[in-house]
Amino acid sequence: MTPPAPLVVGPLTRTDIVRYQGASGDFNPIHHDEPFATASGLPAPIAVGMLPAGMLATWATDWLGAANIRRFRVRFANPVFPGDTLTCSGRMVASTVDSAEVELEAVTQDGTVAVRAWATFALPAAPVTPVDRGLGVVIGDQTTTPSPRSTSEEEGEGEGE
Numbered sequence: 133m134t135p136p137a138p139l140v141v142g143p144l145t146r147t148d149i150v151r152y153q154g155a156s157g158d159f160n161p162i163h164h165d166e167p168f169a170t171a172s173g174l175p176a177p178i179a180v181g182m183l184p185a186g187m188l189a190t191w192a193t194d195w196l197g198a199a200n201i202r203r204f205r206v207r208f209a210n211p212v213f214p215g216d217t218l219t220c221s222g223r224m225v226a227s228t229v230d231s232a233e234v235e236l237e238a239v240t241q242d243g244t245v246a247v248r249a250w251a252t253f254a255l256p257a258a259p260v261t262p263v264d265r266g267l268g269v270v271i272g273d274q275t276t277t278p279s280p281r282s283t284s285e286e287e288g289e290g291e292g293e
Contacts, residue, residue, distance in 0.1 A: 133232070133255075135223060139191040142217030142241075144179060149214060152183045179212040184220075184238040184247045191220040192236055196253040202231070203252040209245045217241040222249075230255055 146164070153163045158180050161168040169177040185206045193201055212218065222236035236249040 133196070133224060133227075135221065136191075136195050138219045138221035139187060139194075140217065140219050141187055143215050144183075144212065144218070146177070146214045149177065149179045149183065153180050156180055156182060158182075174211065174213075176213050179214075179216075181206075181208040181212075181247065184212050184218055185249065187218060188220045188222070188236045188238050188247060188249045189251075192222060192234060192249075192251055192253075195222075196232065196234070196255070200254040201251060202254055204249065205251075206247055206249045208247055210240075212238075212240065212246045216246075218246060227255065 150164050153159065162172055162174070163177050163180055166177060169175075185208075188206070189201075189204060192204075218238045218240060220236065220238045222234050224232050225235050226233040232253045232255055234251050234253065236247075236251065237245055238247040238249075239245050
């Protein structure tokens, strides 16, 4: 099975990092507090490692199906900072009639590996249809994102006001 095109996300903003930090429940100040991060020897706060790991998992499950994942493990190789753009990709390294082993990487814009991952998938009987997550499409350094419609527009409220 040929892998899909890489998933390109970014540049990541501090807001992206803090929002993920809040959703994950990881409130370590190294992820949001500039003085704390610099006192720790970093140039800036760093992303929670599971943010790029989750992006890798998204790319892989969009390829081979979320229902088919059997094992997923990661190794955090280098920190991810605000302003970084991540490219998530991978390849199938082994397969049997009913399963596949894949190796994945999330790399920054300068080629630094941020996260490595290894996954086992049950192979789907039919090709997996890509998921449109409504996150927009990254083209170079421009991201296009669908604009949400308000509830009042959907229900026809507010007309004639």
